[in-house]
Each structure stands twice: as structure tokens, then as C-alpha cells.
Amino acid sequence: MKTLILAAGKGTRLRPLTAYVPKPMLPLQGKPLLEWVLLPLIAAGMRDFVLAVSYLAEQIVNYFGDGARWGVTISYSRGPEPAGKAGEIWRARELLHSGDDPFLLVPGDTIAHLDYRELLDFHRSHGGPVTVAFSRRYRLEVGTAELDEKNRVTRFREKANLDQPVSTGAYVLDERILSQIEALQPEGREVDLPAEVFPRLLAQGTPIYGYVGDYSWWDVGRMNDYEKLTGLSPAQAGEILGGGGRDGHLQSL
Template identity: 35%
Template structure:
């Protein structure tokens, strides 16, 4: 008997956070329902819960019961659509588990299924002007965003991932071999979207092209993404997070582990206090995906070279809030030849 999609979200309280994240990614309902051995609901885990856990440095080996929401909002079996929608609207929920009188999970209502999907009007800016020098000779006669992973160019895979989430208003920055990118994507009509091109006559860094955008047309938060990334990130979830946290920008980050290949000596002056063999250090690294408030986009000077980290650091120095959004989804920066080969191997699993 085929399982219903919501049944694939069910898991036990001792499931590891890593396995729960895998369920979130695989089932794509943006929630995990934690149940006991009688199928009674113990709690829920959403993208937001995962990111809060990562920010608090919880490890992926911890049990889901340590980070789940143990008092989730629920619906009763038999509630009308209007009543379910009213609860979702009041508490700003995207999902609502449905329970019977004994607290057993009997279903899952999602806002996506209850409401006709609407277009996402936020503009998307895809940065596709780089030279791709580390991928030569592949990029001698082809811009990196048009290199194929599987049977499609990298940039087309990115575009289609946004389209599946309802985005339709795109800008693409170009510099290296721009005519090839324009020839491939045109005005976007073959995908049912609108594409405008922002050409950098001289390289302007990772943030300078923002100053070439038609600022009077940027009235909603803008998603900016490097044109050489593959990810299964839910872009609507990113926008929801940005809206919840406020501030002028949200930067996606990825946790990176580095193992020091030697024994590290901790000292106090000339005295040895401890020795740690091959310690592992963890850092959050820039994932190359941002959400920018319209006022930030409009403050970038015309045709001025600036990198995105510098732009955000200036905002922080001025006292403006910049949030970070930790990614647990698949993410690959195709910057080197080994990354490109890895993308070919993993493409079929995306």
C-alpha cells in the first residue's frame, strides 16, 4: 500500500537530527512529525527549528526530541477548511498536524494544498559574469554558468529551481561571453518568466552589479545568488526567515569543518596546559545566497566596484541588522574542476 506524503514525515523521538533533516529534504513538506509507538504526536520539527538548533551549536547526532517543538499547534479531525485556514493565519503556520481525539496523527494540512499557489513577485538576481578561470580549459569557449551538469547548464538548473517555487521576475548579470548567455535564455518566455540582463562592462565585484539594477523597480526583498551554485534550498523558506527577522539583509551560511592535522598544544606562557590531538574546528562560511532589502539595493552606487561582504560589513558598521540563515540542504559551489566533477556524479540524486 502506497504511503501518503504526510506519513513519510513521521519519525520517533530518538531519531537523530541528521536523519530528521534528511526527511525534511526528501519529503519536502517542510515539517517532521515526531510520534510515540502509538502514533501519538510528541512534537514537530520545521526548518526554523533546525536552523535555531544549528545556531545554538547542537550536533547532528543529537536526538530530535532535544530540538523539536513539544507544544505544536494542531487541528482536530473533521475541522472545516475555513477553520484550519483561520488557525494557520492567526499563528502564521505553513502546516498543521491533524489529530484524532486520542492525539494520534491522522493527517497533515498544508497551506500550499489549501490555497491556490500564487506567483512570488520578489525579484531574483543571478550573478553570471565571472570568468571561471579555475575551470579552464572548459571555460575557454563557454561561460561557467552555461557548463552542463547532466544535460542542462548550471544556470538553467538554478533558474528552474526558482520557477518551481513561483518566482518569475529575474535579472542576470553578465560580463564574460554575455552573448552566449543571452542567446540561451533570451527574454525568459520559453520558461514563462521575465529575464532582464545587467551587463558589467568592467568587473564590479560580487556586489557592484546591484548598482546597475533599475532601482525604481526593486520594491520587494531581492534574492541574490551566485550563478555557479547547486542547492535544494527552499527559497520561500529563506524569504519567510528574512521577513521574520527583519533587517537590511540575510546571508545564507554553511557550516564548514576543518580538522587540524596535528596535535595542538594549549599553553599559558611557557607552561603546557593541554594537548589536543587533531582537533576539529567549525565555522560558518558564506554560501553565496542573500536576501537584500530594497533600501539596501538602492544605496549601492552606480557602476562602483564592491564585494558583497564589504557591502554587508558597511551595513553592520552603521548599526543595521544582517541575519544569517544556516543551510542544511544540499549545496555545492562549482568553483573548481573537482567540484564540477562532483556535481556530475551527484546530479542524479538531486
């Protein structure tokens, strides 16, 4: 089974740090961010990886090479510009081909305590072309309120947990998804997976399944997110980066 890791973006929300270093290569507790993404996947038994790269790609290629240092195989899908989640799948389609096996898609900037084996078992047991990984853990950055018919506040909740599953950016897909992406004419433009491809599937009556878990995750997409992780104590870093943390979303740190 193959795993596609998205590492092509320009990381504009992390400027100026990403002006000369691609986001996946930003240092985090002694390793590049992308290595912390890779290690749990290896621990879950993944051995065949495709890295979708574009912006400052050589830095990623020079560090990770062919994957031999970690006992895995790494190939690279390259393009002059980022292509969006679905566009990167289309660009890497020949590298992802592995018969009837599905493939795993994960973001290169998110650390998740997701049980990948359980996710894959769920996907296989349901038989659909797509499974989306959801977490019950997401803490809102803003306060919310309940109002009565006269607009009087009856209840106020400060940065509460969202009461519904949130996508953490990991998907299991099979090659049936390729025809859906091709129909959107992905050559030369960005094509998004949840915003463009998934609505097509739903409109056709094709099932998209959701695996829901109670796992922690950290999306390192903004400067304050990154600074929180780099500022962790050794004990906190071990809990989060070692996969044992139970503290919820990064915003709760």
C-alpha cells in the same frame, strides 16, 4: 519579487574550459550549470529574474532568452566587465526596482538545497535590509589539530565539518542597500558586498540577519569541483541536481 543571478564572472579558476564558454554555460548532466541553478528557484515560485552578465554574455542570452521556455521572465543587466556582487546590484538597480519588495541575490555557479521560501519568510519577519543564507554543512579540505601548551597534538581531525555556519552566497536584500553601494562609488570598479558594504552597515549599527539551515550546497568554482559533479552516477546526479541530496558539501563526494 525579483531574483538577481550573478553570471558575469570570467571563471578563471576553470580555465581552459572557460576560455570560450562562460562558467554558467558549462555542461553538467545534460544542461548548462546555470539552468540547474534556475530550476530550484522556479520550483520555489520565483518568476521574475535578472541575469547579471558580462563575459561571453551572448552565449547566456542566446540560451535563456526571455525565459518563456521555463514560464518565467528573464531580463539582463550587462556591463563590459564584471562589477563584483555589490557592483552588479548597482548596475541592475533599475531592473530590480519593485516597490517595497525585497529581492533575492544568488550566485550563478552554486547549487544549493536551500529552502528559498523559508529564507524569504525569515527575511520578512525580521525586517532588516539584509539576510544572509548560511549552511551548517561545510567539510574542511584539510586536517585540523588541537595542541597542548607544549605544542603536543592532543587530537587530530581529518577533514572535519566546520563547527560554524558558512555563507553559501545567497542573500535577500531591499532597496535600502543601494545608498550604501552608491556611497562606495561603484561606477567603473568592482565593489564587493560582504567585504565592503556589510562592514559599513555593521559600523552604522544596521542589523544584518543570518538565516541558518542544515542544507547541502555545491560551489562549482574550481576544476575539481566541476569534475566531481560531471563524474556523478545518474543516481547521484538525481539526488544532487534534483534537490534531494543529503550528502553535504561537494568535497564529501
